[in-house]
Amino acid sequence: MRFQKAEVSSPASIANFGPGFDSFGLCLASPVDRISISRVDGDEFAVKVEGAQGLTEKAEENTASYAALKLAERCECEHKGFSMTIQKGMKPGSGIGSSAASSVGGAVAMAALLGVRDKRLILEAAAKGEELISGSRHFDNVAAALYGGFTFVSDHASKSIVRIEPPEFEVVVLLPEIEIRTADAREILPKSVPMADAVENLSWAAGMVHSMMKKDLDAIAHHMNDRLAIPYRQGLVPGYASVRESALNAGALAVSIGGSGPAVFAIAREKTDRIQQAMVEALMSSAGLESESFVTKPGTGAKVLSAT
Numbered sequence: 511m512r513f514q515k516a517e518v519s520s521p522a523s524i525a526n527f528g529p530g531f532d533s534f535g536l537c538l539a540s541p542v543d544r545i546s547i548s549r550v551d552g553d554e555f556a557v558k559v560e561g562a563q564g565l566t567e568k569a570e571e572n573t574a575s576y577a578a579l580k581l582a583e584r585c586e587c588e589h590k591g592f593s594m595t596i597q598k599g600m601k602p603g604s605g606i607g608s609s610a611a612s613s614v615g616g617a618v619a620m621a622a623l624l625g626v627r628d629k630r631l632i633l634e635a636a637a638k639g640e641e642l643i644s645g646s647r648h649f650d651n652v653a654a655a656l657y658g659g660f661t662f663v664s665d666h667a668s669k670s671i672v673r674i675e676p677p678e679f680e681v682v683v684l685l686p687e688i689e690i691r692t693a694d695a696r697e698i699l700p701k702s703v704p705m706a707d708a709v710e711n712l713s714w715a716a717g718m719v720h721s722m723m724k725k726d727l728d729a730i731a732h733h734m735n736d737r738l739a740i741p742y743r744q745g746l747v748p749g750y751a752s753v754r755e756s757a758l759n760a761g762a763l764a765v766s767i768g769g770s771g772p773a774v775f776a777i778a779r780e781k782t783d784r785i786q787q788a789m790v791e792a793l794m795s796s797a798g799l800e801s802e803s804f805v806t807k808p809g810t811g812a813k814v815l816s817a818t
């Protein structure tokens with residue numbers, strides 16, 4: 511069934527989630543972007559961005575409208591006139607999958623308008639939106655934002671995604687007041703890594719997937735390690751070592767960097783107020799940086815709020 515107007519919400523997510531560089535993603539319950547799209551007369555695609563500075567409103571350059579356009583093209587949609595409003599609920603460049611939230615939201619909104627239900631088509635269109643911004647077509651954030659829960663890419667060539675329902679836990683997120691472009695954070699990664707590091711990550715990643723399947727939070731925390739990206743990137747996040755130590759001392763079960771940073775996240779069963787405060791204070795005392803922070807939980811993915 512085809513509609514005139516659709517509104518969707520699309521959530522933040524944490525890519526890599528410890529050992530799963532470019533593979534693991536955890537969907538967050540909040541914050542979300544809200545995206546609405548309508549059919550309009552003519553052949554112009556008008557885009558309006560609210561709630562964030564500096565994002566382009568050119569349809570071919572904005573990640574949400576670009577993903578929507580890619581889905582419309584793939585579905586051979588002949589209608590060309592659209593109007594899209596993107597209400598950003600999260601800060602771009604902060605490491606919680608802002609561009610993926612927008613691209614998934616744009617693709618899901620267009621899919622709702624066109625009556626398309628095939629999630630593979632939506633995923634591929636969303637990944638093109640992500641690629642436009644980051645310069646690389648990685649599926650970790652987009653899969654988590656689209657499918658919800660804990661996701662991983664089980665085969666990059668066929669873009670196979672596996673979703674696991676995580677156990678209940680709290681996620682404390684700290685967003686230092688700096689911005690890191692994903693493309694820059696990818697540029698500093700080495701082209702090859704020592705075999706011992708690859709083996710260690712492989713073991714941690716297998717342990718993480720097994721722990722998620724068993725819904726064993728202590729084991730999830732135990733496997734929250736990484737030698738493929740964080741050792742090279744942690745210098746981009748001032749005060750990371752101090753924030754991590756303070757969060758663990760305040761009761762966090764594990765701490766890592768969200769995606770390409772600068773977000774730092776902690777997982778916990780309880781004491782989230784204490785952990786949040788400890789992280790904010792440690793960032794200020796060790797690096798002199800202000801931050802935004804919030805507490806959330808694993809989420810269930812992008813949703814169509816209305817289609818009329």
Ligand code: HSE
Nearest residue numbers: 525532650692769770
């Ligand atoms: N896996 C990607 C990276 C996520 O770490 O570069 C970027 O958001």
